[in-house]
Amino acid sequence: MKWGCFCYCSPVDEDKEQPSVIKVSNSTKEHQWEVYSLKELLQATNNFHEDHKIGEGGFGSVYWGRTSKGDEIAVKRLKAVTMKAEMEFAVEVEILGRVRHKNLLGLRGFYVGGDERLIVYNFMPNHSLITHLHGHLAADVLLDWPRRMNIVLGSAEGLVYLHHEANPHIIHRDIKASNVLLDAKFEAKVADFGFAKLIPEGVSHVTTRVKGTLGYLAPEYAMWGKVSESCDVYSFGILLLEIISGKKPLEKLPGGIKRDIIQWVTPYVEKANYNDIVDPRLKGNFNKEELKNAVEIALRCTAKPEKRPSMIEVVDRLKNGIISTHKKEVMQVKDCLDVSEDQYTIEDYEDEEEDEDTDYERFQSRAKRNWDELKIRY
Ligand SMILES: Nc1ncnc2c1ncn2[C@@H]1O[C@H](COP(=O)(O)OP(=O)(O)O)[C@@H](O)[C@H]1O
Numbered sequence: 001m002k003w004g005c006f007c008y009c010s011p012v013d014e015d016k017e018q019p020s021v022i023k024v025s026n027s028t029k030e031h032q033w034e035v036y037s038l039k040e041l042l043q044a045t046n047n048f049h050e051d052h053k054i055g056e057g058g059f060g061s062v063y064w065g066r067t068s069k070g071d072e073i074a075v076k077r078l079k080a081v082t083m084k085a086e087m088e089f090a091v092e093v094e095i096l097g098r099v100r101h102k103n104l105l106g107l108r109g110f111y112v113g114g115d116e117r118l119i120v121y122n123f124m125p126n127h128s129l130i131t132h133l134h135g136h137l138a139a140d141v142l143l144d145w146p147r148r149m150n151i152v153l154g155s156a157e158g159l160v161y162l163h164h165e166a167n168p169h170i171i172h173r174d175i176k177a178s179n180v181l182l183d184a185k186f187e188a189k190v191a192d193f194g195f196a197k198l199i200p201e202g203v204s205h206v207t208t209r210v211k212g213t214l215g216y217l218a219p220e221y222a223m224w225g226k227v228s229e230s231c232d233v234y235s236f237g238i239l240l241l242e243i244i245s246g247k248k249p250l251e252k253l254p255g256g257i258k259r260d261i262i263q264w265v266t267p268y269v270e271k272a273n274y275n276d277i278v279d280p281r282l283k284g285n286f287n288k289e290e291l292k293n294a295v296e297i298a299l300r301c302t303a304k305p306e307k308r309p310s311m312i313e314v315v316d317r318l319k320n321g322i323i324s325t326h327k328k329e330v331m332q333v334k335d336c337l338d339v340s341e342d343q344y345t346i347e348d349y350e351d352e353e354e355d356e357d358t359d360y361e362r363f364q365s366r367a368k369r370n371w372d373e374l375k376i377r378y
C-alpha cells in the first residue's frame with residue numbers, strides 16, 4: 001500500500017462538461033487516501049466472497065473487508081469495465097477525493113488495474129437508511145424520532161457542504177435512502193457520487209442526460225435534464241418525507257395505480273392532520289413542533305424550482321424550527337415514468353430497453369404532459 005497521486009484518463013462521456021482527465025491530488029494531510037494493492041483488497045474481502053457482500057447497486061457490488069491493520073472497510077467493485085461504468089468510477093473517485101465533511105462518506109483509497117476498478121471506504125456498520133426504512137432492519141425500529149431528525153440534519157449539512165462550500169460546487173444527483181449510510185452512532189454519511197456533477201463558479205445550471213432514481217427526480221430535471229443544486233433540494237424533500245413517514249417515494253396501489261409521496265401527504269397537510277403522517281412504527285413518539293416544521297420544509301423543497309430553499313436555508317430551519325410564513329405550496333408531482341420498481345434508476349431503465357432513444361423520448365413526453373397538468377393547476 002502506498003500514498004500517491006492519481007491521474008486517471010476516463011473515456012469520453014455524453015455529458016460534455018464532465019472532465020475527461022481526472023486528477024486527484026493527495027497533497028494535504030486531511031485529504032489523504034491510499035492506493036491499495038489488489039492483493040491487499042483480495043485478502044481483506046476473502047477474494048470478494050459472496051458472504052462478504054453488503055450491497056448491490058448499478059455500479060457493481062460492495063463488499064465488507066478487514067485490512068491487515070485490522071480496520072473494517074467497504075470495497076465497491078465495478079462489475080464490468082464498460083465506458084459508462086468507468087466514467088462513474090472516475091467521477092466518484094475524483095469527487096470523493098475532493099470532499100471531506102463529517103456527513104459525507106470519504107474516500108479511503110482505490111485500485112485501478114486490468115479489469116479491476118475498486119473504491120475503498122470506511123465501513124458503515126449501520127448500513128444504509130433504506131435498510132431501516134424499508135429493508136431487513138425495518139421491523140427493529142432502530143430509528144426513533146431524534147435519530148431520524150439527526151439523520152435529516154446531517155444529510156442536509158452534507159449537502160450544504162457540496163452545494164456551497166466545495167469548490168467547484170458539487171451536485172449529487174442521486175440523493176435517496178440507499179445513498180445515505182449510517183455510522184456506528186447513526187450519524188448520516190451521504191454516499192455514492194457516481195452521478196455527481198461539478199458546477200463551475202458562476203454557472204447556475206447545466207443541461208445533462210437524466211440520471212437518478214424515480215420518485216426522487218425533480219420534474220424540471222426529469223423533463224429537460226436541467227440540473228442545478230435545487231434538484232438535490234427536491235430529492236432531499238422527498239427523502240425527508242420518507243424518513244418522517246416510513247413510506248416509499250412511489251407506491252403501487254391495488255389496481256396498479258401509482259402514487260407518489262407528495263400526492264399521499266397532501267390531503268393530510270390540507271387538513272392540518274400532521275400526526276397521521278408520522279411512521280406508525282414510532283407509536284406516537286415524536287415531537288409535534290419538529291414534525292410540523294419538517295413537513296413544511298419538505299413541501300418547500302419539492303415546490304417549483306424557484307420557490308425551493310437553498311440547503312443553507314433548510315439547515316437553518318431544521319435547527320431553528322422556523323416555520324415558513326410563505327403560502328403553502330403543495331405540488332402534486334405525478335409519476336413521471338410507468339415502472340414498477342421505485343428504486344429503479346433512469347440508467348437501469350435505459351439499459352433494459354432495446355431502443356433506448358425512443359423510450360427516453362417517450363419518458364420525456366410523458367413527463368412533459370405531467371408538467372403541463374401541473375402548470376394548469378398553479
Ligand atoms: N461504506 C459502506 N459501508 C457499508 N455499506 C456500504 C458502504 N458503501 C456502500 N454500502 C452498501 O452498498 C450499497 C451500494 O453502494 P453505493 O455506493 O450506493 O453504490 P451504487 O453506485 O452501486 O449504488 C449501499 O446502499 C449500501 O447498502
Ligand SMILES: [Mg+2]
Pocket residue numbers: 057058178179192
Ligand atoms: Mg447507490
